[in-house]
Amino acid sequence: MFLLSKINSATVFGIEAYPVEVEVDVRPGLPIFNVVGLPDTAVQESRERVRTAIKNSEFEFPLQRITVNLAPADIKKEGPAFDLPIAIGILAANGQIKTNLLGEYLIIGELSLDGTIKPINGVLPIALMANKSVKKKLLVPRGNAQEAAIIKGLEVFPVYSLYQVVDFLNGKLLIDSLRVDIEEIFNKKLNNQLDFAEIKGQEHAKRALEVAAAGGHNVIMIGPPGSGKTMLARRLPTILPSLTLEESIEITKLYSIANLLPVDTPLITERPFRAPHHTISNSGLIGGGKIPKPGEISLSHHGVLFLDELPEFSRSALESLRQPLEDGIVTISRSLNSVIYTSSFMLVASLNPCPCGFYGDPIKNCTCSLSQIIKYRSKISGPLLDRIDIHIEVPRINYRELEESAKVESSLLIRERVEKARKIQLKRFIDENIYNNAQMSRRQIEKFCYIDQECKNLLYKAMDKLNLSTRAYDRILKVSRTIADLEEAEKINLSHLSEAIQYRSLDRKLWLY
Amino acid sequence: MSKVGKYGEEIATQYLLREGYNIKERNYRSSLGEIDIICEHQGIIIFIEVKTRCSEKFGYASESVDKNKQKRIIINSLNYLIRKNLKTSKLRFDVILISLSNNNTINQINHIKNAFDLELKKDYFNC
Numbered sequence: 001m002f003l004l005s006k007i008n009s010a011t012v013f014g015i016e017a018y019p020v021e022v023e024v025d026v027r028p029g030l031p032i033f034n035v036v037g038l039p040d041t042a043v044q045e046s047r048e049r050v051r052t053a054i055k056n057s058e059f060e061f062p063l064q065r066i067t068v069n070l071a072p073a074d075i076k077k078e079g080p081a082f083d084l085p086i087a088i089g090i091l092a093a094n095g096q097i098k099t100n101l102l103g104e105y106l107i108i109g110e111l112s113l114d115g116t117i118k119p120i121n122g123v124l125p126i127a128l129m130a131n132k133s134v135k136k137k138l139l140v141p142r143g144n145a146q147e148a149a150i151i152k153g154l155e156v157f158p159v160y161s162l163y164q165v166v167d168f169l170n171g172k173l174l175i176d177s178l179r180v181d182i183e184e185i186f187n188k189k190l191n192n193q194l195d196f197a198e199i200k201g202q203e204h205a206k207r208a209l210e211v212a213a214a215g216g217h218n219v220i221m222i223g224p225p226g227s228g229k230t231m232l233a234r235r236l237p238t239i240l241p242s243l244t245l246e247e248s249i250e251i252t253k254l255y256s257i258a259n260l261l262p263v264d265t266p267l268i269t270e271r272p273f274r275a276p277h278h279t280i281s282n283s284g285l286i287g288g289g290k291i292p293k294p295g296e297i298s299l300s301h302h303g304v305l306f307l308d309e310l311p312e313f314s315r316s317a318l319e320s321l322r323q324p325l326e327d328g329i330v331t332i333s334r335s336l337n338s339v340i341y342t343s344s345f346m347l348v349a350s351l352n353p354c355p356c357g358f359y360g361d362p363i364k365n366c367t368c369s370l371s372q373i374i375k376y377r378s379k380i381s382g383p384l385l386d387r388i389d390i391h392i393e394v395p396r397i398n399y400r401e402l403e404e405s406a407k408v409e410s411s412l413l414i415r416e417r418v419e420k421a422r423k424i425q426l427k428r429f430i431d432e433n434i435y436n437n438a439q440m441s442r443r444q445i446e447k448f449c450y451i452d453q454e455c456k457n458l459l460y461k462a463m464d465k466l467n468l469s470t471r472a473y474d475r476i477l478k479v480s481r482t483i484a485d486l487e488e489a490e491k492i493n494l495s496h497l498s499e500a501i502q503y504r505s506l507d508r509k510l511w512l513y
Numbered sequence: 514m515s516k517v518g519k520y521g522e523e524i525a526t527q528y529l530l531r532e533g534y535n536i537k538e539r540n541y542r543s544s545l546g547e548i549d550i551i552c553e554h555q556g557i558i559i560f561i562e563v564k565t566r567c568s569e570k571f572g573y574a575s576e577s578v579d580k581n582k583q584k585r586i587i588i589n590s591l592n593y594l595i596r597k598n599l600k601t602s603k604l605r606f607d608v609i610l611i612s613l614s615n616n617n618t619i620n621q622i623n624h625i626k627n628a629f630d631l632e633l634k635k636d637y638f639n640c
Binding site: 028029030 | 578583608623625627628629
C-alpha cells in the first residue's frame with residue numbers, strides 16, 4: 001500500500017496554465033483532512049466535496065490523517081478543478097487505485113457530491129500547456145473534452161464520474177480518447193445574420209469602415225440619434241478578415257478563462273463584437289478583480305470593442321484604454337501578483353455631436369448651450385482621440401434614401417477587398433514586427449508613407465484651412481496608406497490623401513459642421 | 514462511566530505496561546475535565562485518551578475525538594503540568610482505540626502516537 005501519491009494537475013493564472021502537482025499523504029492518526037499550498041476558498045471547500053463524492057461512489061474514505069499539498073506552494077490555486085485530482089490521490093494513497101501509470105495523466109475536474117464530474121473553466125490553456133510538456137494524456141470532464149481535444153497531439157479522455165475514472169485507472173474499463181476534426185469546427189461558420197447589404201444609404205460611413213477594417217484603424221462615429229451608428233458598428237466584424245486558427249485559439253483561451261465559452265462551441269470562429277454598457281467599471285472594461293479576470297477589452301481580442309455614447313463612459317475608464325490600445329496587451333497589477341491579458345482589439349466609438357444629439361442637424365434644432373456642448377466633448381481626452389485614426393460623420397438620412405433600392409454591396413464582397421489590402425500590409429511589414437498600417441510608428445510612417453511635393457502642398461493647405469492639429473498629420477498619412485492599399489496602389493496619390501483628410505473631423509479646432 | 518469504557522481503559526493500561534510505559538495517573542480529574550491515562554515513557558509525559566467500541570464500525574471511534582475534546586484534554590494537561598511542577602517536560606498526546614468483539618474479547622488495539630498537537634496560535638487559557 002502506498003502512503004503517498006502524486007497526481008499531475010494544472011491551474012490557470014492570467015492566460016497561461018501552470019502545472020501543479022497534487023501530493024496526497026495518508027498516514028495513521030486522528031482523521032484530519034488538510035489542504036496546503038495557497039488554496040483559495042473553493043479549493044479548501046473541495047475537502048467536503050471530495051469526502052462525500054468518495055463515500056457516495058462506494059469507495060472507502062480513509063479515516064486517517066490526510067495531508068494534501070499543491071505544489072509549487074507559492075502560486076495561488078483557485079477554483080474547483082482540483083477536486084478530481086485530490087480524490088484520485090486519496091484513493092491511490094489508500095491503495096484503492098492500483099496503477100503505475102498514474103504519473104502519465106494530467107487530471108482536472110470538479111466533483112459533485114454524487115461523484116459525477118462537472119466541467120470547469122480554462123481547459124484550453126491547460127491543454128495548450130500539456131501539449132508543450134511531456135504529459136500528453138488528459139483526463140478532463142466530459143463537458144470540456146471537445147475544448148481540450150482541439151489541441152493536436154493530445155490524448156483526451158472524457159470522464160463523467162469518479163467511479164468511471166477509478167475503473168479506468170485500474171484497467172477495468174476502456175475509455176476511447178476523443179478526436180475532433182478541427183478543420184470541420186473551424187470552417188463551420190455560424191450563419192451570420194448581419195450584413196452590410198442591410199444598410200441603405202450612409203455610403204460614406206460604409207466606405208470609412210471599410211478603410212478602417214483594411215488598416216486596423218480605430219474609429220469614432222459622430223452623428224445624431226437614430227442615424228445608424230450602432231447598426232454600422234455591429235456589422236463591422238462581418239467585413240474584418242477571417243480569423244486564422246491561431247487567432248481563433250487565442251480568443252477561445254480568453255473566453256475559456258472568463259467562463260463565457262458557449263456549450264457545444266469548442267472554438268470561437270467568429271470575430272468577437274463586444275458592446276459594454278456605459279456604466280461599466282474600470283475593472284469590468286480592462287479586466288481585474290481580486291482574482292483577475294479578463295475584461296471587455298480582452299474579450300474583444302481580435303475583434304471589435306464598441307463603445308456607444310462614448311462621453312457617457314466614466315473618464316477614468318476611458319483613460320485606462322490608452323495603454324491597451326497602444327500595446328495590444330493589458331497588465332493588471334495587484335499587490336500580490338500581476339497578470340497580462342492579450343487585448344488587441346479595434347475600437348469603435350460613437351457619440352452624438354452634443355448632449356441633445358441634434359447639433360448641426362439640418363432639420364431639427366439643437367437645444368444645448370455652447371458650454372454644455374464644450375463640456376460634453378471635453379470628456380474625450382486628447383490622448384485617447386490621438387489613438388483613433390478615423391472620424392466618421394454619420395448624418396441623419398432622409399427617409400427617401402431608404403426607399404431607393406440602389407445597389408448595395410454585401411459584407412462578403414467588402415471582406416474580399418479588405419483581405420487583399422491586409423495581405424499587402426503583411427508583406428510590407430514582414431521585417432517590422434507589426435501587422436497593419438494602424439500600428440505604424442513615427443519612423444515607419446516616414447519609411448512607408450512617402451508622399452510627393454504635390455500631395456504635401458495639399459496636406460499643408462488642408463491643415464491650415466481646416467484648422468487641423470498637428471497630431472492629425474501622422475494619422476492622415478497612415479489612413480491614406482491604407483486607402484492606397486485598398487486600391488493596390490504602390491504610391492499614395494492625391495485622391496488617397498484627400499479622402500484621408502476628411503476622416504479627421506474631430507481634429508478641427510472648432511469642430512463645426 | 515460505562516462498563517465498556519472502564520474495561521477498555523483497563524485493557525489500555527495493561528497494554529501500556531507491557532510496552533514499558535510508567536503509569537502516573539488514571540482518570541485524573543480536575544474542574545477542567547478528565548484525562549483517562551497519564552503516563553511517562555523515555556522522559557516524555559504522555560496524555561492518553563482511550564476510546565472503546567464494540568461495534569464493527571471501528572472508524573467512528575477515532576472520529577469521536579474531535580477538536581473540542583482535544584482542546585479540553587490539552588487545557589487539562591497544562592493544568593496538570595502546572596500543578597505537578599513539570600512545566601519544562603516534553604509532552605505528547607496519544608489516543609488509544611480499542612475494538613471489542615461481541616464476547617468482550619479484544620479485537621484490535623490501535624495506539625495513535627502524537628494524535629494531536631498543542632497549537633501555539635490557540636489561546637487555551639481564554640475559555
